[in-house]
Amino acid sequence: FNVFSHGEMTSFKSNFIGGLCLLHSACTNGHLMCAGCFIHLLADARLKEEQATCPNCRCEISKSLCCRNLAVEKAVSELPCECGFCLKQFPRSVLERHQKEECQDRVTQCKYKRIGCPWQGPFHELTVHEAECSHPTKTGNELMGILDEMDQSHRKEMQLYNGIFSLLCFEKIGFTEVQFRPYRTDDFITRLYYETPRFTVLNQTWVLKARVNDSERNPNLSCKRTLSFQLILKSKVNSALECSYLLLKGPYDDVRINPVIYHYVFSNDANETDYMPLPIIDSVECNKLLAAKNINLRLFIFQIQK
Numbered sequence: 001f002n003v004f005s006h007g008e009m010t011s012f013k014s015n016f017i018g019g020l021c022l023l024h025s026a027c028t029n030g031h032l033m034c035a036g037c038f039i040h041l042l043a044d045a046r047l048k049e050e051q052a053t054c055p056n057c058r059c060e061i062s063k064s065l066c067c068r069n070l071a072v073e074k075a076v077s078e079l080p081c082e083c084g085f086c087l088k089q090f091p092r093s094v095l096e097r098h099q100k101e102e103c104q105d106r107v108t109q110c111k112y113k114r115i116g117c118p119w120q121g122p123f124h125e126l127t128v129h130e131a132e133c134s135h136p137t138k139t140g141n142e143l144m145g146i147l148d149e150m151d152q153s154h155r156k157e158m159q160l161y162n163g164i165f166s167l168l169c170f171e172k173i174g175f176t177e178v179q180f181r182p183y184r185t186d187d188f189i190t191r192l193y194y195e196t197p198r199f200t201v202l203n204q205t206w207v208l209k210a211r212v213n214d215s216e217r218n219p220n221l222s223c224k225r226t227l228s229f230q231l232i233l234k235s236k237v238n239s240a241l242e243c244s245y246l247l248l249k250g251p252y253d254d255v256r257i258n259p260v261i262y263h264y265v266f267s268n269d270a271n272e273t274d275y276m277p278l279p280i281i282d283s284v285e286c287n288k289l290l291a292a293k294n295i296n297l298r299l300f301i302f303q304i305q306k
Helices: 006-019 035-048 070-077 092-102 111-115 123-132 140-167 283-291
Strands: 023-025 032-034 080-082 089-091 107-109 120-122 172-184 192-195 199-201 204-212 227-233 241-249 262-266 295-303
Touching: 032 035, 035 283, 080 092, 089 092, 107 123, 111 140, 120 123, 172 199, 172 204, 204 295, 227 241, 227 262, 227 283
Parallel strands: none
Antiparallel strands: 023 032, 080 089, 107 120, 172 192, 172 295, 192 204, 199 204, 204 227, 241 262, 241 295
């Protein structure tokens, strides 16, 4: 059995509860599953290079074969649902408001968070904690040290966005939509990888490759799933080509990716970057990509001229 970490279990519960509101007639025989399980099933089938089948009757299923069952969705929306904090039952229509505003066990933070208090806990303990919180009584020197650490964290976030804004000022900028297609190696024990067709950006020919869980032998047996990618220059160049690059989600995708800027100096002898992690939010988002027939992303390349 695979064991969820606390963070993975929280994410799984959140997506599972949300997925209950979007039910599918997952096969021609009418067997139902939630959206989260359906995506996970498709992703597993891609990883094992098999046709996805209904867990109940084993007939073939795919996105094109399934359809939403609106009657069941309406029925489910009226069923009571358990609050993730206090574990009490509430009508689904009021659950979100209860968890955000009314639940006495909802996770909240100290009002002195702005001056560095790290406390978080159930709402009903907030008043007692704030009355005893030591941060308002700290000296100026103590607070300065805490605020310096907070400033450093904020500066790291701003460096990313300022870096992107600086790249947008470059003279040579290219971008394109890329489509990763799944392939298998010719080894005795095949491994899954993804590769794009050749494409042209900044008058150079490129290819992108990607792999699941860093080419783990059986990624379908793991609860945690990641994607990493490699940018390869296929053209011959007369001199070193220094570039910054980043991958973002495609125009019509809903996968959540945090932008990360990578940097590499390409030459004829060093035309492949290392495999870099695709900064997907979590394994649930990774499954969304793996469940699709092809992975569609947008690549930006910025040429650095000295």
